[in-house]
Amino acid sequence: MYQALYRSFRPETFSQMLGQEHIVRILKNQLVTNTVSHAYLFCGTRGTGKTTTARLLAKGLNCRAADAAGRPCGECEACKAIAAGTYLDVMEIDAASNSGVDNIRELRESVKYPPTSGPFKVYIIDEVHMLTTEAFNALLKTLEEPPAGVIFILATTEPQKIPATILSRCLKLDFRRVPEQKMREGLRAICGSMGVKISEAALGLIASNADGSVRDALSLLDQCLSAGDKSVSRKEVLDLLGTSGEEVFLEMTELVTAGRTGEALLLLARVLDDGKDVRQFLKDWMEHYRNLLIAKYVEKPEEILNLSGENTNRLKAQAAKMDLSQIREGIVELSGASAEAKWSTRPRVLLELAAVRLSSGEEMEPAPAPRRERPVRRQPAAAPVQQEPQDLPYGDMPAYAEAAPADNLDDFWQGILAEGEKSRSSLHMLRVGSRMVAMNEKVFSIQAKTDTAYRYGEMYRRELEELMQKQTGVSRKLEMLPPGQTPAQGGAAGGAEGQAPAGRREKTAEDLARELENQLGIHVEIQ
Ligand SMILES: [Zn+2]
Structure with missing residues (x-):
């Protein structure tokens, strides 16, 4: 019968373990010095070796090898x-399927009897956080008066769900995600022992997708080999992965941030045609943006992020290239699309639309229920200082703008930007992200639809004013309005209002950070 790789390559001795050296060192030392604990709590994400280590410890305790340093020998x-x-x-007890108090009572009964064949009786309780409160209480009684020769090894992926009373009676050992380098070495050795040729690129791809889980890495390798192949290339791994894993979200985000809408949609099509679930994709992509936020603002993101060190570094690099408003837009956009997709019969369209919006820097207008909750728009900063009279005469308005409805003004603005785009392509950002709301002889008011567009407007202020003068023959000042702020009464009358008081930018970042904290329940540090 065929046996899965992760079963057939289960380590028989501590030296065969992949990673977790810090734990192996402690356990080996305890075995040699005869100072084993009565109860252990093994914590860590799935596939990092908790059960494997529990069995190794059980073997080590009962191994017949003469040399204690060589236990478990794997041969006796x-x-x-x-x-x-x-x-x-x-x-071995799986708490997921034996979570009740009766199961633990049975266990307490059997604990009373001494070991039959060796010095130690070992109880391994996997997924221990699944136990009911009564079961935990029953277990606690046993842990409080541990019979001689009985060792408990509790394993969990969710240590925060373990009662403090239990925690305090266990030696807690944290299993870390296995670094990619280590994973590659391990996979290479396994391939070698099976006579399988595997390219370095394929190894790297498997290792990065496994995200620190040996079990995931082995099951991926397993799938690559299931066709009976004796060689594995990067392409085969890619075909198999479809396009899942952290990589696709890094790439999608890269593309939409760069405004490469077409490529983003193509990638999306590829992923979905590979069978990835749309709703899941939305959720995972939003999770990616959340991770970006943490990577950007939390000093040691690896403590919060459930990712390997390498994937955390990739995330950090991407976050460094983005600003807070872009990340925020991603979270808001995708959580909205995700909420809507629950009810929609065509969730794919929502996902594609979200990608297009993120890519064009355009935010959604508030829309009818059942829509997502949008964060409260920040209020404009303290009232801008008025440097010019509120009402300016409109006498000198050029014909095209005279009493023009907003739409015509905006057409005019689009024309100006189209002209400007010929020499500076990044003005495209403003074509989708802004509109003209007012103009008089001295000032033209541009309303930004997004924070990004607002910054672009400020950044290219001189160019925009020059373009305007070239087109109209009149020198006018640009009044950039941040999203949510309406122009002062009477149109472009605010004069220098666009030049926000110093300090506003920081205040904005600060506001956004608080907003995100409320939304996500995490602490955000402004750098
Ligand atoms: Zn042995």
Whole structure:
């Protein structure tokens, strides 16, 4: 019968473990010095070796090898029986399916009897956080008065769900995600032992997609080999992965941030045609933006992010290239689309639309329910200083702008930008992200639809004013209005209002940070 790689390559000795050296060191030392604890709590994400290590410890405790430093030997009768699951004194309980108090009562009964074949009886309780409160209480009684020769190894992916009373009686060991380098070495060795040729690029791809989980890495490799191949290339791994994993979200975000809408939609099509679920994709992509936020503003993101060190670094690099408003827009846009997709019969369209909006820097207008909750728009900063009279005569308005409805003004603005785009392509950003709301003989008012567009407007202020003069023959000042702020009464009368008081930019970032904190329940540091 075919056996999955992660079963057939389960380490028999501590030296075969991939990663977790810090834990192996402690356990080996305890075995040699005979100072094992009564209860252990193994914490860590799936596939990092908790159960494997629990079995190694169980073997080490019962191993017959003469040299304590060599335990578990993996060869003696006890080691073999434990590996085969036939050793009576090692019991594995899956708390996910045995979560009730009756199961723990049974366990407490059996704990009373001394080990039958070796010095130790070992109880391995996997997914221990699944136990009911009553079951935890029953377990606690056993942990409080541990019978001699009985060792408990509790394993969990969610240590925060373990009652403090239990925690305080266990030696807690944290399993880390296995670094990619280590993973590659391990995979290379396994391939070597099976006579499989695998390219370095393929190894790298598997390692980065496994995101620190040995089990995921092995099951990926397994799938690559399932066709009976004796060689694995990067392309085969890619075909198999479809386009899932962290990489696709890094790439999607890269594309929309660069405004490469067409490529973003093509990538999306590829991913979805590979069978990726639209709603899941929306959720995962939003999670990626959330991770970007954390990577950007939290000093040690790896403590919060559930990612390997390498993937955290990739995220940090991407976050560094983006500004807060872009990340914020991503979160808002995708969480909205995700909420809508729940009810929609055509969620794919929502996803594509979200990608287009993120790509063009355009924010959605508030729309009818069942829509997402939009964050409260920040209020404009303190009232701008009026440097010019509120009402200016409109006498000198050029014909095209005279009493023009907003639409015509905007057409005019679009024309100006189209002209400007010939020499500076980044003005395209303003074509989608802004509109002209007023103009008089001295000032033209541009309303930004997004924070990004607002900054662009400020950044290219001189060019825009020059363009305007070239087109109309009149020198006018630009009044940039941030999103949500309406022009002063009477149109472009605010004079120098566009030049926000110093300090506003920081205030904006600060506001956004608080907003995000409220939304996501995390602490955001402004750098
Ligand atoms: Zn042994």
